[in-house]
Amino acid sequence: MAHLTPLLAFRWSPRSFDPSAELTPDEAASLLEAARWAPSAGNGQPWRFAIGHRHDETWKRILISLPSSDQGWVRHAATLVVGAHTGGDAERTAYDLGQAIAHLTVQATALGLYVHQLSRFDRAGLAIELDLPGGIRPLVVAAVGRLGDPFDLPADLRTRETDLRHRRPVADLLLH
DSSP states (O other): OOOOOHHHHTOOOOSOBOTTOOOOHHHHHHHHHHHHTSOOGGGOOOEEEEEEETTSHHHHHHHTTSOHHHHHHHTTOSEEEEEEEOSSOHHHHHHHHHHHHHHHHHHHHHTTOEEEEEOOSOHHHHHHHTTOOTTOEEEEEEEEEOBOOGGGSOHHHHHHHHSOOOOOOHHHHOOO
16 A cells, blocks of 8 residues: 555544533534645635534534434544535535545544544525524535544444445545
């Protein structure tokens, strides 16, 4: 395998979060700062974020937008971050938001935190719950926290949590 920085090699999207761990204000600020420095087309920085910390009103509003099948484990995350994009070219701005979320995720790994990104949620309902201005399109919810005990998860999720990680070989990813 080619050399890969440990920040990428050890990045992982768990479902087991420590229900007692909190993010410090400095950690939350560091994640947002990393996202702020992501590249974007024409330096447009079309991303916007809403951040909720465990049990505050924003966190609750984000949590209820998620499918009930995810709420059971997401509720243990210390922080929920909504990533939204704005601007006329939705494909370009969504791509740029993806860059920002990727930077946030790598910074979380550097801080010993874990991020699980979710794309299945009630986007329209969340926009209303958060009173987002028109043109701000939520695209992702990132659950952030410290690693919890996978044996606290239901059996079906525990198996997925403790199985070996698999990635496709690079050869399968190349277009010929």
